[in-house]
Amino acid sequence: MIKLDHVSRTFQVGDELVHGLDDVTLEIKAGEYVSIMGPSGSGKSTLLNAIGLLDQLDKGHYFLDGKDTTELSELELAKTRREKIGFVFQIFHLIPRLTAAENIALPLTLAGVEHDERNERVNTALKSLSLSDRAHHRPDQLSGGQRQRVAIARAVVTKPLVLLADEPTGNLDHASGVEVIDILEALNQQGITLLLVTHDTELGERAQRIIHMMDGKVLP
Amino acid sequence: MYLNDVIQFAFRAMHGARTRTYLTLLAMAIGVASVILLTSLGEGARLYVTQQFSSLGTNLLIVLPGRSETTGGMPPMTGETPRDLTLQDVMALQRSYHIKEVTPIVVGAAPVSYQQMEREVMITGTTASLFSIRELRMARGQFLPEQEMTRASPVCVLGHTLQKELFGNASPLGKWVRVGGYRCRVIGVLEEEGVGLGMDLSDSVVMPAASAQTLFNINSVFRILVVARSQEVMEKARQDIIDIIRARHEGEDDITVLSQDALLSTFDRILTALTYSLGGIAAVSLLVAGIMIMNVMLVAATQRTAEIGLLKALGAPRRQIMLLFLTESACLSMIGALLGLIFGLGANQVLQLYFPDFPFQAPDWALWSAVGIALFTGLLFGLLPARHAASLNPVLALSGR
Numbered sequence: 015m016i017k018l019d020h021v022s023r024t025f026q027v028g029d030e031l032v033h034g035l036d037d038v039t040l041e042i043k044a045g046e047y048v049s050i051m052g053p054s055g056s057g058k059s060t061l062l063n064a065i066g067l068l069d070q071l072d073k074g075h076y077f078l079d080g081k082d083t084t085e086l087s088e089l090e091l092a093k094t095r096r097e098k099i100g101f102v103f104q105i106f107h108l109i110p111r112l113t114a115a116e117n118i119a120l121p122l123t124l125a126g127v128e129h130d131e132r133n134e135r136v137n138t139a140l141k142s143l144s145l146s147d148r149a150h151h152r153p154d155q156l157s158g159g160q161r162q163r164v165a166i167a168r169a170v171v172t173k174p175l176v177l178l179a180d181e182p183t184g185n186l187d188h189a190s191g192v193e194v195i196d197i198l199e200a201l202n203q204q205g206i207t208l209l210l211v212t213h214d215t216e217l218g219e220r221a222q223r224i225i226h227m228m229d230g231k232v233l234p
Numbered sequence: 235m236y237l238n239d240v241i242q243f244a245f246r247a248m249h250g251a252r253t254r255t256y257l258t259l260l261a262m263a264i265g266v267a268s269v270i271l272l273t274s275l276g277e278g279a280r281l282y283v284t285q286q287f288s289s290l291g292t293n294l295l296i297v298l299p300g301r302s303e304t305t306g307g308m309p310p311m312t313g314e315t316p317r318d319l320t321l322q323d324v325m326a327l328q329r330s331y332h333i334k335e336v337t338p339i340v341v342g343a344a345p346v347s348y349q350q351m352e353r354e355v356m357i358t359g360t361t362a363s364l365f366s367i368r369e370l371r372m373a374r375g376q377f378l379p380e381q382e383m384t385r386a387s388p389v390c391v392l393g394h395t396l397q398k399e400l401f402g403n404a405s406p407l408g409k410w411v412r413v414g415g416y417r418c419r420v421i422g423v424l425e426e427e428g429v430g431l432g433m434d435l436s437d438s439v440v441m442p443a444a445s446a447q448t449l450f451n452i453n454s455v456f457r458i459l460v461v462a463r464s465q466e467v468m469e470k471a472r473q474d475i476i477d478i479i480r481a482r483h484e485g486e487d488d489i490t491v492l493s494q495d496a497l498l499s500t501f502d503r504i505l506t507a508l509t510y511s512l513g514g515i516a517a518v519s520l521l522v523a524g525i526m527i528m529n530v531m532l533v534a535a536t537q538r539t540a541e542i543g544l545l546k547a548l549g550a551p552r553r554q555i556m557l558l559f560l561t562e563s564a565c566l567s568m569i570g571a572l573l574g575l576i577f578g579l580g581a582n583q584v585l586q587l588y589f590p591d592f593p594f595q596a597p598d599w600a601l602w603s604a605v606g607i608a609l610f611t612g613l614l615f616g617l618l619p620a621r622h623a624a625s626l627n628p629v630l631a632l633s634g635r
Contacts, residue, residue, distance in 0.1 A: 063629050066547065068546070068547060068628045068632070069628075069629050088551060088552055089551045089552075089553075091551075092546070092549050092550060092551035092552075092554075093549065093551070094549075095546075095547065095548070095549040096548065096549020096550075097549070101547045101548075103632065107540060107541075107543075107544045107547075107632065109541055109544070110250070111246050111247070111249065111250040112246065120545075120548060121548040121549060123235060123236075123239045123243075124235055124545065124548055124549060124550045124554065125235070125549065126236055126239075129236075168548075172549075
């Protein structure tokens with residue numbers, strides 16, 4: 015599913031060159047549940063952004079679903095993100111002026127999915143995350159856990175192959191955090207490939223496979 | 235992405251930043267309304283003047299002394315003064331077959347008094363023919379008598395305002411008034427009328443041309459009004475005038491014959507140019523409104539950086555983000571333009587109520603171009619912020635950097 019082949023990414027910070035990713039080779043199979051752990055600055059988020067096609071690579075090749083993504087145009091990259099990848103962020107990134115249902119519908123709206131089908135899929139997503147009674151609330155009327163559930167619904171409403179979660183529990187209390195992880199694991203059970211970035215060892219160790227990172231390198 | 239979804243997204247975003255949206259709409263509306271108001275002032279002036287001219291009658295020719303055309307070169311040092319037009323010239327013109335009526339105009343200002351009341355007014359010396367040429371109407375008495383043009387009979391006709399000032403409600407008929415150093419008997423009062431192109435007869439004394447010449451101690455005539463027999467013979471009448479006067483002026487072409495059309499088209503050109511320049515001045519405010527839209531959209535792009543990052547993560551390509559932002563600025567300028575249109579046309583209606591004589595009418599081209607320029611500037615100035623938004627790096631945008 016995901017195959018990174020000697021991938022590097024460097025950033026210019028002041029006068030210094032920082033290795034976000036330093037010659038990373040990695041393979042993740044479809045349906046796997048992987049947690050990426052490491053101290054801050056170790057390159058976990060850079061790895062996730064690279065896998066999510068949000069960031070360009072300096073060196074190496076990245077194959078997603080059998081396709082080399084390094085040669086795709088901006089338009090094709092956007093299309094791939096839309097169809098194959100779902101994101102869950104630490105600070106939710108819900109649009110404050112839209113209701114929960116509209117936030118969930120956003121990727122479908124952008125993709126030009128027809129109105130009726132969009133409603134149907136949003137309703138299904140709302141139901142499966144027990145958010146039906148919160149559909150017409152705006153984000154500021156929801157609790158942190160509810161907001162993250164809306165964000166998860168938005169990530170999976172397009173039925174992506176890969177779900178990328180960057181510190182999804184970072185802004186939540188422990189109970190809501192565990193609840194969110196439970197939801198993500200349930201989605202993984204249904205077949206989605208789940209990549210979870212966290213520095214919470216207790217949560218991270220629930221994954222089938224743990225990748226430790228340090229200074230842009232994957233530790234064996 | 236469906237168009238109505240794009241528009242709905244734009245409206246949600248505009249609703250999200252209400253104060254900013256309203257202020258931008260206001261700026262755009264003021265721009266469009268000022269174009270409409272200023273051009274309708276210019277256009278109104280043009281229509282007003284046109285109306286005034288048409289009240290003169292269409293077969294009218296105006297003869298004035300001196301050539302109005304310039305042929306270049308220095309004027310002669312000796313000072314070539316044109317020969318004055320005289321009453322004899324006027325009588326000579328009556329002989330032309332193509333000319334129906336001729337009347338001289340002698341003007342000047344003199345104090346007019348009756349008992350202790352005195353008033354400085356315009357004096358018009360003319361003949362009985364002016365009555366039909368200017369389509370005058372009498373309130374009381376009669377107009378100047380049909381008589382030999384050179385006879386200086388001591389009679390006069392008062393304008394409506396002057397009559398009120400000197401006599402109040404009493405009848406002035408048969409009373410003797412003093413005009414400068416000249417005494418004359420009032421034989422009529424003109425009916426109140428609108429201002430007829432530069433000749434407001436309501437506050438003036440009308441007397442026989444010869445009397446006015448005696449009063450001002452001159453032999454010349456200020457203008458000659460000529461009415462051709464019909465519209466078709468206008469050109470022949472003009473040629474006759476030139477020929478007759480040349481014969482009388484020892485072969486010199488020293489008069490200018492203006493037709494109403496020539497005057498009209500000159501005024502028309504001047505006032506149309508005025509309308510355009512007023513429109514141009516007002517269009518500057520549209521430009522300012524466009525820049526304001528750019529400003530607002532740049533602020534929006536900065537404030538919504540994280541949102542743009544999110545849209546990119548959700549699979550919106552660059553051009554879709556540009557589309558969303560351009561739609562927002564287009565909506566701002568379009569709604570602003572419509573508000574300005576309503577406001578401008580409404581203000582026109584209100585002004586029309588207060589000044590019923592003056593036609594407030596925005597020309598069609600002004601309406602279209604105001605809205606067009608508004609839309610165009612909205613899109614043009616929306617382009618820069620939209621490109622800025624679309625080119626944001628998604629990783630940095632999402633982290634709020």
